[in-house]
Amino acid sequence: xxxxxxxxxxxxxxxxxxxxxxxxxxxxxxxxxxxxxxxxxxxxxxxxxxxxxxxxxxxxxxxxxxxxxxxxxxxxxxxxxxxxxxxxxxxxxxxxxxxxxxxxxxxxxxxxxxxxxxxxxxxxxxxxxxxxxxxxxxxxxxxxxxxxxxxxxxxxxxxxxxxxxxxxxxxxxxxxxxxxxxxxxxxxxxxxxxxxxxxxxxxxxxxxxxxxxxxxxxxxxxxxxxxxxxxxxxxxxxxxxxxxxxxxxxxxxxxxxxxxxxxxxxxxxxxxxxxxxxxxxxxxxxxxxxxxxxxxxxxxxxxxxxxxxxxxxxxxxxxxxx
Amino acid sequence: xxxxxxxxxxxxxxxxxxxxxxxxxxxxxxxxxxxxxxxxxxxxxxxxxxxxxxxxxxxxxxxxxxxxxxxxxxxxxxxxxxxxxxxxxxxxxxxxxxxxxxxxxxxxxxxxxxxxxxxxxxxxxxxxxxxxxxxxxxxxxxxxxxxxxxxxxxxxxxxxxxxxxxxxxxxxxxxxxxxxxxxxxxxxxxxxxxxxxxxxxxxxxxxxxxxxxxxxxxxxxxxxxxxxxxxxxxxxxxxxxxxxxxxxxxxxxxxxxxxxxxxxxxxxxxxxxxxxxxxxxxxxxxxxxxxxxxxxxxxxxxxxxxxxxxxxxxxxxxxxxxxx
Numbered sequence: 001x002x003x004x005x006x007x008x009x010x011x012x013x014x015x016x017x018x019x020x021x022x023x024x025x026x027x028x029x030x031x032x033x034x035x036x037x038x039x040x041x042x043x044x045x046x047x048x049x050x051x052x053x054x055x056x057x058x059x060x061x062x063x064x065x066x067x068x069x070x071x072x073x074x075x076x077x078x079x080x081x082x083x084x085x086x087x088x089x090x091x092x093x094x095x096x097x098x099x100x101x102x103x104x105x106x107x108x109x110x111x112x113x114x115x116x117x118x119x120x121x122x123x124x125x126x127x128x129x130x131x132x133x134x135x136x137x138x139x140x141x142x143x144x145x146x147x148x149x150x151x152x153x154x155x156x157x158x159x160x161x162x163x164x165x166x167x168x169x170x171x172x173x174x175x176x177x178x179x180x181x182x183x184x185x186x187x188x189x190x191x192x193x194x195x196x197x198x199x200x201x202x203x204x205x206x207x208x209x210x211x212x213x214x215x216x217x218x219x220x221x222x223x224x225x226x227x228x229x230x231x232x233x234x235x236x237x238x239x240x241x242x243x244x245x246x247x248x249x250x251x252x253x254x255x256x257x258x259x260x261x262x263x264x265x266x267x268x269x270x271x272x273x274x275x276x277x278x279x280x281x282x283x284x285x286x287x288x289x290x291x292x293x294x295x296x297x298x299x300x301x302x303x304x305x306x307x308x309x310x311x312x313x314x315x316x317x318x319x320x321x322x
Numbered sequence: 323x324x325x326x327x328x329x330x331x332x333x334x335x336x337x338x339x340x341x342x343x344x345x346x347x348x349x350x351x352x353x354x355x356x357x358x359x360x361x362x363x364x365x366x367x368x369x370x371x372x373x374x375x376x377x378x379x380x381x382x383x384x385x386x387x388x389x390x391x392x393x394x395x396x397x398x399x400x401x402x403x404x405x406x407x408x409x410x411x412x413x414x415x416x417x418x419x420x421x422x423x424x425x426x427x428x429x430x431x432x433x434x435x436x437x438x439x440x441x442x443x444x445x446x447x448x449x450x451x452x453x454x455x456x457x458x459x460x461x462x463x464x465x466x467x468x469x470x471x472x473x474x475x476x477x478x479x480x481x482x483x484x485x486x487x488x489x490x491x492x493x494x495x496x497x498x499x500x501x502x503x504x505x506x507x508x509x510x511x512x513x514x515x516x517x518x519x520x521x522x523x524x525x526x527x528x529x530x531x532x533x534x535x536x537x538x539x540x541x542x543x544x545x546x547x548x549x550x551x552x553x554x555x556x557x558x559x560x561x562x563x564x565x566x567x568x569x570x571x572x573x574x575x576x577x578x579x580x581x582x583x584x585x586x587x588x589x590x591x592x593x594x595x596x597x598x599x600x601x602x603x604x605x606x607x608x609x610x611x612x613x614x615x616x617x618x619x620x621x622x623x624x625x626x627x628x629x630x631x632x633x634x635x636x637x638x639x640x641x642x643x644x645x646x
Binding site for chain 1: 364365477478479480507508509510511512513515516534535536537538539540541560561564574575576578579580581582583585586588589590591592593595596
């Protein structure tokens with residue numbers, strides 16, 4: 001039995017907001033009991049639409065946001081129980097790549113400084129060794145040593161994302177949480193970055209938790225996929241099983257909504273009615289029931305639990321429980 | 323039948339600090355009545371500037387040459403006043419980001435009724451009634467309440483429906499949709515694309531659809547124009563383009579897309595990135611990234627020439643007689 005690298009159990013994040021001094025506190029259930037297991041060397045993706053809680057889940061796992069409840073085990077150690085010093089040490093093994101390569105690099109630092117910072121923070125090497133390390137890293141992501149003294153604004157979006165990846169990799173972490181790393185990029189550049197991430201995964205034996213709204217990108221990069229809707233995981237399966245036999249009505253609608261670049265096909269599309277409900281006021285029972293075309297009476301009152309429909313393929317839906 | 327829109331050799335340049343930067347280099351295209359033409363390309367290829375040139379929304383520091391004919395009118399020779407009677411009336415536009423293109427200080431109802439009152443001369447009461455009808459047509463529930471809401475109170479999908487209602491309010495003959503679904507989630511995008519198809523079917527509107535998403539193109543368009551670095555590099559019927567793409571850039575674009583329906587081992591990325599405006603290569607603009615580059619490509623930029631029925635391409639590969 002393989003030991004998981006990351007194990008997330010009933011992870012919950014509730015944000016509270018107050019509209020005015022006398023008003024009642026509103027609870028936004030951004031992440032509501034997420035379970036997820038990631039094994040070493042694999043790529044697990046969380047896919048879902050805006051507001052489903054996929055980014056919050058990623059940030060809670062790294063404790064960039066404090067979770068409200070639940071457990072996050074990284075190599076068997078509960079991240080939530082660590083104090084600040086221990087957490088910093090643990091973060092050496094878990095790094096984040098952000099979506100927006102324009103906002104996530106400090107514009108006043110050179111690329112060399114940006115890449116050296118993590119090494120300084122973790123007290124690695126002397127300045128000569130660090131420089132050597134930084135020079136190596138920048139070449140690994142496909143840029144050149146000469147570019148280290150430039151500032152972020154001198155680079156294109158794709159190059160900046162390479163820098164973001166180099167910064168995350170410089171500590172040689174085991175886990176990379178990549179939050180929409182290619183969403184801001186054009187398709188030809190996106191392909192370059194996805195290829196780079198796959199090459200790096202092989203070279204450094206990396207584990208990726210990949211967060212994205214793009215179902216085609218997710219199919220390409222993942223081994224396993226978790227689909228989120230309103231703070232909950234509604235379906236988890238290996239890629240093949242999820243894309244060939246989507247079982248949750250939401251996953252089915254999501255996949256059918258993707259426009260296929262083939263003008264000969266007329267797609268049979270499942271159109272979801274209405275918008276995503278507010279996570280501050282989620283529907284009762286199964287949170288997907290107001291938009292579901294298979295909605296039954298039980299869905300309106302009882303929240304379904306996950307059941308295994310085939311090996312490793314879990315679905316949270318009443319249809320699969322009868 | 324006469325074309326709805328004919329652009330001939332359009333050049334759009336921005337004048338900045340005394341320097342002229344040419345963003346659009348000799349774009350020619352036409353949109354027939356009832357036709358949907360897609361313009362695809364990556365950021366900076368000039369697809370949005372083309373649409374803004376048609377609408378003449380680029381402000382003062384701009385120089386446009388060539389010709390943009392809408393039905394029998396030459397838009398480039400109209401005064402601002404004359405253009406105002408066409409804009410929003412006969413040619414309407416949907417923008418990418420409905421949050422920034424709606425005025426946050428005016429209610430939804432006021433914004434939709436404005437063109438109705440201005441272009442169609444409806445009274446306040448009539449305009450209000452028509453506004454509610456329009457909102458219902460684009461599938462907005464509780465339309466009579468929504469008209470007093472402000473843009474921030476609506477979701478992204480709802481705001482884009484409002485934009486479409488506004489664009490369709492004067493029954494335009496030509497609709498320019500600039501990345502109409504890019505900011506939306508995929509299930510909401512599906513709703514909006516269905517709505518655009520419905521509007522097109524009911525009113526026979528010609529559509530110029532600007533997008534970077536080839537999936538949207540395959541689904542919506544009859545004909546496609548591929549732009550790269552300010553120029554058209556390929557133009558073809560939609561089926562022809564996907565079945566037999568000719569230009570190496572179009573091929574590269576199609577191959578670099580991950581697919582939702584099949585597994586791929588590795589993506590064929592196009593190396594490098596789009597050249598800067600100030601550093602345009604002397605020959606073919608795609609030459610530095612092209613896998614089939616020849617000597618002539620670095621020296622001379624090829625013309626856009628027919629390569630098959632209903633297909634044109636700007637590439638030396640298809641002009642062997644000229645190369646030899």
